[in-house]
Amino acid sequence: xxxxxxxxxxxxxxxxxxxAGGLVEPRLHLRAVAASGPRVxxxxxxxxxxxxxxxxxxxxxxxxxxxxxxxxxxLRRNRAALDILRAHPDLxxxxxxxxxxxxxxxxxMHVYGLRAAGTPGAVIAEVRAGAAGIVAAGIAEPRWFRGAxxxxxxxxxxxxxxxxxxxxxxxxxGDGGALLGAAAVERRIAAxxxxxxxxxxxxxxxxxxGAGLVRGLIRLKASGVRFVRLKDADEDGSDGTTQ
Numbered sequence: 001x002x003x004x005x006x007x008x009x010x011x012x013x014x015x016x017x018x019x020a021g022g023l024v025e026p027r028l029h030l031r032a033v034a035a036s037g038p039r040v041x042x043x044x045x046x047x048x049x050x051x052x053x054x055x056x057x058x059x060x061x062x063x064x065x066x067x068x069x070x071x072x073x074x075l076r077r078n079r080a081a082l083d084i085l086r087a088h089p090d091l092x093x094x095x096x097x098x099x100x101x102x103x104x105x106x107x108x109m110h111v112y113g114l115r116a117a118g119t120p121g122a123v124i125a126e127v128r129a130g131a132a133g134i135v136a137a138g139i140a141e142p143r144w145f146r147g148a149x150x151x152x153x154x155x156x157x158x159x160x161x162x163x164x165x166x167x168x169x170x171x172x173x174g175d176g177g178a179l180l181g182a183a184a185v186e187r188r189i190a191a192x193x194x195x196x197x198x199x200x201x202x203x204x205x206x207x208x209x210g211a212g213l214v215r216g217l218i219r220l221k222a223s224g225v226r227f228v229r230l231k232d233a234d235e236d237g238s239d240g241t242t243q
């Protein structure tokens with residue numbers, strides 16, 4: 001019963017406006033390039049837990065580039081998957097999802113049931129811890145950060161930007177936090193258009209969302225969409241996240 005209540009609460013919160021509770025949920029698009037054809041950036045969060053082999057295998061088999069946002073928690077638990085990512089530098093860009101998967105909000109509150117960092121210092125510590133874990137794993141220092149829940153206080157965005165790091169928003173919520181069913185995820189992914197930045201997850205192998213993500217991506221590629229990593233395109237982020 002408690003699990004059903006928690007899931008219902010998460011889905012209800014997903015329908016709240018971005019400004020709910022004084023927070024921002026930044027948007028990110030790719031800037032248009034003349035005569036380049038439709039391009040989409042796939043970004044995948046690896047919050048914690050395990051690795052969805054369905055998604056990882058499909059990306060490699062279909063040559064679909066992606067930007068993977070990893071937490072320190074995920075890095076410690078998924079060394080084999082990390083080795084696979086590192087073995088395909090032409091496909092995967094690894095960026096920062098925080099040290100402990102703490103929302104980058106500098107006032108005390110909870111978002112999606114997660115306790116926010118709560119202070120400016122704690123926000124900075126979350127960003128730095130995530131970056132340190134990535135560098136310790138032998139990966140280049142990250143230039144992008146996406147906080148847990150992808151919601152921020154505006155002041156936290158400014159604090160993160162002063163570190164010289166861009167904050168990664170998105171334009172398509174592909175899987176509703178990996179809570180949506182396969183058919184719904186497939187429809188959302190397949191509906192992405194030129195310039196969209198997709199947010200989905202790669203750390204929930206036990207959920208149906210991963211199967212829908214794979215089908216949607218294959219449909220997008222078959223339609224002529226070209227996938228790019230964030231470092232391979234110019235971007236336009238809202239709320240001062242990339243400027």
